[in-house]
Amino acid sequence: MMILIPTWDTFLQAVANGLTLGSLYALVAIGYTMVYGILRLINFAHGDIFMMSMYFAFYMISIFYLPWYVAFLIVIVATGLLGILIERAAYKPLREAPRISLLISSIGVSFLLENFAVVAFSGIQRQYPSIPFFQNVISLGSVRVQRLSIFVPIIMAVLVVGLLFLVNYTKTGMAMRAASRDFETAKVMGININRVISMTFLIGSVLAAVGAMMWGMKYPQIQPYVGVMPGLKCFIAAVIGGIGNIKGAVIGALILGMLEILITLFFPGLSGYKDAIAFIALIVILLVRPTGLLGEKQAEKV
Amino acid sequence: MSVLKTENATMRFGGVVAVENLNLQLEKGEIVAIIGPNGAGKTTAFNMITGVYTPTEGKIFVAAKEDEETLIDITGRRPDRITSLGIARTFQNIRLFGQMTVLENVLLASHLRLKSKFFGAVIGWPHYHKEEKQMRIHAMELLERVGLAEFWDEQATSLPYGKQRRLEIARALATEPSILLLDEPAAGMNPKETLELTEFVRNIRDEFQLSILLIEHHMQIVMDISDRIYVLDFGKTIASGTPAEIQANERVIDAYLGVADDD
Numbered sequence: 001m002m003i004l005i006p007t008w009d010t011f012l013q014a015v016a017n018g019l020t021l022g023s024l025y026a027l028v029a030i031g032y033t034m035v036y037g038i039l040r041l042i043n044f045a046h047g048d049i050f051m052m053s054m055y056f057a058f059y060m061i062s063i064f065y066l067p068w069y070v071a072f073l074i075v076i077v078a079t080g081l082l083g084i085l086i087e088r089a090a091y092k093p094l095r096e097a098p099r100i101s102l103l104i105s106s107i108g109v110s111f112l113l114e115n116f117a118v119v120a121f122s123g124i125q126r127q128y129p130s131i132p133f134f135q136n137v138i139s140l141g142s143v144r145v146q147r148l149s150i151f152v153p154i155i156m157a158v159l160v161v162g163l164l165f166l167v168n169y170t171k172t173g174m175a176m177r178a179a180s181r182d183f184e185t186a187k188v189m190g191i192n193i194n195r196v197i198s199m200t201f202l203i204g205s206v207l208a209a210v211g212a213m214m215w216g217m218k219y220p221q222i223q224p225y226v227g228v229m230p231g232l233k234c235f236i237a238a239v240i241g242g243i244g245n246i247k248g249a250v251i252g253a254l255i256l257g258m259l260e261i262l263i264t265l266f267f268p269g270l271s272g273y274k275d276a277i278a279f280i281a282l283i284v285i286l287l288v289r290p291t292g293l294l295g296e297k298q299a300e301k302v
Numbered sequence: 303m304s305v306l307k308t309e310n311a312t313m314r315f316g317g318v319v320a321v322e323n324l325n326l327q328l329e330k331g332e333i334v335a336i337i338g339p340n341g342a343g344k345t346t347a348f349n350m351i352t353g354v355y356t357p358t359e360g361k362i363f364v365a366a367k368e369d370e371e372t373l374i375d376i377t378g379r380r381p382d383r384i385t386s387l388g389i390a391r392t393f394q395n396i397r398l399f400g401q402m403t404v405l406e407n408v409l410l411a412s413h414l415r416l417k418s419k420f421f422g423a424v425i426g427w428p429h430y431h432k433e434e435k436q437m438r439i440h441a442m443e444l445l446e447r448v449g450l451a452e453f454w455d456e457q458a459t460s461l462p463y464g465k466q467r468r469l470e471i472a473r474a475l476a477t478e479p480s481i482l483l484l485d486e487p488a489a490g491m492n493p494k495e496t497l498e499l500t501e502f503v504r505n506i507r508d509e510f511q512l513s514i515l516l517i518e519h520h521m522q523i524v525m526d527i528s529d530r531i532y533v534l535d536f537g538k539t540i541a542s543g544t545p546a547e548i549q550a551n552e553r554v555i556d557a558y559l560g561v562a563d564d565d
Binding site for chain 1: 352353354380381382385386390391393397399400401402406409410411413414416434473477
């Protein structure tokens with residue numbers, strides 16, 4: 001197999017791309033990991049929430065001609081509400097049901113959203129609106145990147161720091177941590193579990209919305225199944241980092257993003273297998289360290 | 303004047319009747335024990351009262367905090383609502399939040415008494431900070447009270463067993479209850495801690511004006527501490543009365559105290 005030795009500039013360019021891609025994965029992966037932490041549910045609908053966000057943005061900007069910052073605000077609110085709505089409609093009635101029922105319900109929601117998108121937005125591929133503010137190219141020394149590549153990691157970092165603060169130092173965060181350890185005791189300690197769960201879905205969906213809006217600028221073709229592959233990869237990122245752990249999800253996502261870009265850089269012959277890299281990484285991590293990089297040993301809930 | 307009352311509370315799991323027609327009353331300021339062999343339905347009774355289970359039949363009432371004459375029907379209400387009405391509990395198998403510090407465990411339980419809402423915390427209103435600070439002071443006072451103040455920053459599960467039990471009590475007190483349910487508070491305690499427990503429970507009752515319902519297997523504690531005792535066996539209430547009456551009751555001796563094997 002051919003190994004391509006890139007020039008220093010190409011390498012830096014790739015690192016910047018990997019960082020951007022990893023940051024986008026991180027924003028979505030957090031949603032998986034937080035929901036898993038609280039409900040022990042892999043929310044397969046999360047990738048489709050991501051897809052809906054992209055359509056919301058498309059409609060707000062390309063059809064209603066709203067300025068992008070207004071549109072983004074609306075998209076964030078709408079996606080957050082969608083996340084809460086899905087939880088209320090599809091997961092809340094199953095609170096006492098076995099975990100597998102929740103999982104099946106989440107697959108159902110995923111199909112529902114995809115097919116709803118086909119009916120409502122049609123299956124035709126659409127072009128995500130271009131937003132010059134983010135997409136203009138700037139040069140940093142000899143590396144030329146879109147402004148987006150700088151913004152995405154910064155936005156991601158700010159949001160993650162904010163989230164960690166929320167989880168570790170506020171009452172709501174404390175309630176979330178308590179609920180993720182022991183649902184029943186948290187309830188008896190006076191915590192309104194439904195509010196905590198809604199809050200979790202709100203945060204996860206809002207972060208996915210931010211990810212989706214930037215994803216659209218980088219990969220501008222949208223169609224109803226656009227969320228499937230990023231959804232799976234971000235789920236893998238969460239597993240690599242140790243599902244249930246927010247920092248883990250971010251680290252897993254950054255590793256995955258870097259890995260994808262750098263492997264295709266060094267082995268151009270493998271670029272056809274780009275999407276397979278994530279799944280190979282999943283198999284490797286499950287064999288070597290099933291609890292993920294930052295995952296703790298699973299203590300069985302009594 | 304009753305602060306807690308169950309009326310024919312019954313809990314079935316499929317064909318199994320875990321608790322049958324439980325008629326329990328707890329008067330203000332009383333310490334009442336529930337005893338019975340393993341599997342008698344004691345913890346199930348606690349779970350019904352705290353809303354973890356909804357009774358299959360029967361009703362549960364609790365006296366309103368502001369007006370103790372009014373009884374509120376809490377049957378089947380959500381556990382967090384019941385807690386906010388003033389019922390707190392500890393668990394038989396200690397259920398602290400292991401990843402949190404001692405102080406955080408207590409703070410968490412005072413969550414529901416906090417007036418500021420989520421957005422207040424995000425925006426950081428001055429009154430939020432003030433309230434937060436007061437809560438920390440209050441939590442530290444509670445830890446002080448149960449003798450755990452020096453361990454405030456340790457991980458909850460790193461404490462020895464007896465201290466974990468006291469932390470669970472501090473956490474329950476942080477919800478500002480008027481009724482405290484203790485599920486086997488002496489389990490796992492060493493003899494010295496067990497001796498201190500009676501005194502400790504009485505003291506917190508007086509200090510926090512509690513009415514206490516407890517499950518306990520340690521007969522010496524039960525007899526010392528209780529004003530009245532209910533005896534359950536296979537879900538049925540087979541006796542109730544003062545410690546002296548219970549000790550003299552034939553059915554109880556047969557079912558539980560089990561000294562009648564000299565034939």
